[in-house]
Amino acid sequence: MSREVAVREEGLLTVRELRIAFASGHALLPAVDGIDLCVAAGETLALLGESGCGKSATALALLRLLPAAGRIPGGEVWFAGRDLLRLPEAEMRAVRGGGMAMIFQEPATSLNPVLTVGHQLAEVLERHLSLAGQAVRQRALELLTAVGIADPERRLGEYPFQLSGGMKQRVMIAIALAGEPRLLIADEPTTALDVTIQAQILDLLRRLQAERAMGMLLITHDLGVVAQMATRVGVMYAGEIVEEAPRAAFFAAPRHPYTQKLFAALPDLARRGSRLETIPGQVPALSAMPAGCRFAARCAHAWALCRAQAPEWRQVAPGHRLRCHLDGGQGAAWLGGGVAVPVAGPAAEAPAVTPPLLAVDDLRVHFPIRRGILQRTVGHVRAVDGVSLELVRGRTLALVGESGCGKTTVGKAILQLIQPTGGSVQLLGQQLGERSRRALRPLRRRMQMIFQDPFASLNPRLSVGEIIAEGMRALGVAAPGQGGGAAIAAVLQQVGLPAQAAGRYPHEFSGGQRQRIAIARALAVQPDLVICDEPTSALDVSVQAQILNLLASLQAELGLAYLFITHNFAVVDHLAHEVAVMYLGRIVEQGRVDEVLRAPQHPYTRALLSAVPGPRLEAQPEFIRLPGEMPSPARPPGGCHFHPRCPQAIAACREAYPASSRLTPTHVVRCHLPGQEESALTVSGMKTPPCGGVTG
């Protein structure tokens, strides 16, 4: 009994020496190896780590919801005075939802599509609170109100498909709260959401936790989310917690080399124009865990002891402990980390007067909506509605926006993968539209695309050599045969892969290596323009840094122009020369990076920038809360598309779509407000730009 008392004093949840393994044939592959955790009521413990380090397995093991192959060979999970690993399944059901509840990453798949929201809420209420009838409805309404859903009466009777992504995640949180849990496990709760929605959800979680004094175990890979949410932080690497610290100490002075590297690999303004720190190699496989320190193989400071012996916990400050043999590992070393070869600063000078490589004028892509037996067109989804861009050789234009704003469609329409409905695309002064496929082929080798998901963009049935050779053969760049082999080896070397990789198959490579292969495939035809469609969003931070470095050095070497489609402002800040912000199929603000990111003029740009959680504690700009979500491009609001969500909307916004106002020769914004403030600033205006923007 004394032990249980001790546990109660320690906190809500205490995990001791928890080990998780996955059965593979006769062998057990350890995924999590003896982790200790403790979460007190009202506290948020953030588990931080890259994919494959065992964060999600830990969360599932706490609820005993591991997949069929998962085993728990040892450990204790003390929750509310009981060891959950020894509870019978029937009692465990009362703990799930009633004691601990979980929020999953993907709101789209964690709600049952054939049950109404009310039904799914009632299920939990009936099970855990034994409510029935009117009481269930009453409680469900309260919960929906608590998670900030407007008009909860109507939403109760709706099905998940009628809700937007952010709304679904709110409903999911309401369901998790329904059983009045004392601990909330949130597994990457905002990874699938846009930044503005992410900010809303994080806000909500913080508020609910404070109201209910819940403990929270937050699993994430995003340092920015950790900075906003955590009380304490645990860093996981290869199935172990390697560092644990209170938030302030963690951000002020991370001690473990792995943590320091994670910070250093983040792209941001401080290291603009220089190479990012990368972590060489990758997380060791489950089947081949090294005997000593698991990070030794990738650690720059590793010495003999690291490889021979696994480090024990070491206390360095109150509440701050780590597993590392190095004791000279001084914090804050990372702050000046990225001192490697500074490449020519991207935003150095205005472009010389060169003819643009790519000129997009008033590009439109409308998808017809067909209804009825005769499939009559009843309307159009205006995915892209009048986008104009220019891009010169050797520069990077970032196209930024939330999901569904049409930025990927722009990329595909430029490549003529989607037939544009209107407007023109000129590459090297030649019109791309209205060409036959044969006539388009010589121009195809001038432009290539790198896709978002390196797992979907490589045909699993072809070897790497065949994948790279495909474009060369189709576009007649190199004769197949001997010359082809040498060309493939050269292009593989260019992206930092060995020539032997050509004979292997994509599934043998990690995500980052696959993305290198995809880049090699595009480079093989020697393009001038590369359209990068979120090339790093599916990758871990350390791998993202490698790919960004590679893209930067290729641009410096080959003078490539990038059209960089992304939603990640840190990447934009690091890499791009110019930025265009899209909202609902139109560009709302466009200009040089320093203009747009440092002095944003459009309220949407400001809101976006303020919603990005920064990976540090100080200098967080005030979050501009955007109500609602992006409307459907099938029925855009009248007037300025953004006015229903705009905090500064005025009467003119409801009436007409604003014309573009040119603030400087390069900075263009489509908003009524700047024009109102200084009406003298028209298209020809060449005065100093107004400085109403949020700086920082």
Added chain:
Amino acid sequence: MPDLPFLPVLLWSDLLIWLLLFGALLLGWLSARNPLLCAAWQRVGRNRAGIASATLLLAFVVVGLLDSLHYRPRLENGSGPAAGGSVGSAPAYAVEVLSLLDELLAPLRTRHEKTYSEPLATRAHAKEAIEVRTPDGELRQVRDYPRLRHGGAHLGADEARHAADIGERVLHGLALALLAWWAVAAATAAGLARAEGGTPRAAWRRIWHGDSGFAWNALLAALAGLLLPAVPMALLAVDYHVFGTDKVGQDVLYQVLKSVRTALVIGLVTTLVMLPLSIFLGVVAGYFRGWVDDLIQYLYTTLSSIPGVLLIAAAVLMMQVLIDTHPQWFATAAERADLRLLALCFILGLTSWTGLCRLLRGETLKLRELEYIQAAQAFGVTDLRIIARHLLPNLMHIVIIALVMDFSSLVLAEAVLSYVGIGVDPTMISFGTMINNARLELAREPMVWWSLAAAFVFMFTLVLAANLLADAVRDAFDPRLAGSA
């Protein structure tokens, strides 16, 4: 032309069967060269149920292949004195077409009884009036079960030894089977020991602990399961009718063995007809979408909304009329029956491609949105090349699964169609015709059950083995399951 003792006959279905075998060998060769396919087949090799059923299927296939080498034996023309003078004339060949299997099973094929007899019986199934000579030399008519002409004839008058003789042969057969199995198993262990190094004893232990990369234990177990009943049966079949005889006194064991080829032809040739149609139309519909997709969808929804049996009946009856009005096309009855079998395969193939086509269309719709297809389009790769290089290889697992799954349902379909009288030629032995005949036999008193039982056991084994193999193949080729296996 040299005087052959026989005239080879190549039936159309033989040609297709050997082509299929060649195709399977080609696929095997291609798989061995492609590491991905190779890995998938290795996963099949590790699956115990899959290997056991593959072993059984292989036995069926060997029977079917032996039955697919046809010839017409030369008639002995020296028998009659009238024919003796014509030395220079062309040799005459029998009208009857035989197969290698017929030759091997010659005793079974030729030893006809008068009518029904039970399995392993020495006397007929029904009483008859027999004339018996009494010791005093008088002929008397007795109503009794007559002795069979062949079944147990070697016992002579000593009919009491019947049970002992059967027991002896079974024990003998079991001993022989065990010996043969032991020899094969020992040879396997020795071979494995030589290939991988180590002692035969260690290899033996590895086989039975399932540690090797191939499910040798399942193969050996299936072999034991095959040999233990087969060898005693073979010994018994020399002098008895193991599964009895049918209405016209034909050995039922011979009939079920002959049915195997019919089932294989129906199962394999039909998929051969079906595959090109469903692959081509499914992929084209999914890839090009638009009006091509509409057209193909209309085609298969129309086709699959007509009752299949009706369509098949109409086509088979038309074919029947065509065959009956052109007797001059066929040199032998076997060729006529063969053409009808092939016609049935084609008709079944033309009506059953819709399912796989729909499946492939759906998968293609999904695949064409994947980024590697778009990357190929961004290179300006032609549509045909995208289909051949990017789509087809990624659809192959579905095709292989469908192929093996359809096999068993087609074998069953043949039985059903023959039962309603629109299946194979009545002269052709098949599971369907056997089951059809059993309809009347079951109504007799006492019941004649062995014909149906034999057909059932053989067909059940064949279909079950095919289904289990299909399961193993699906698990091995499904990319979603491949990771977890």
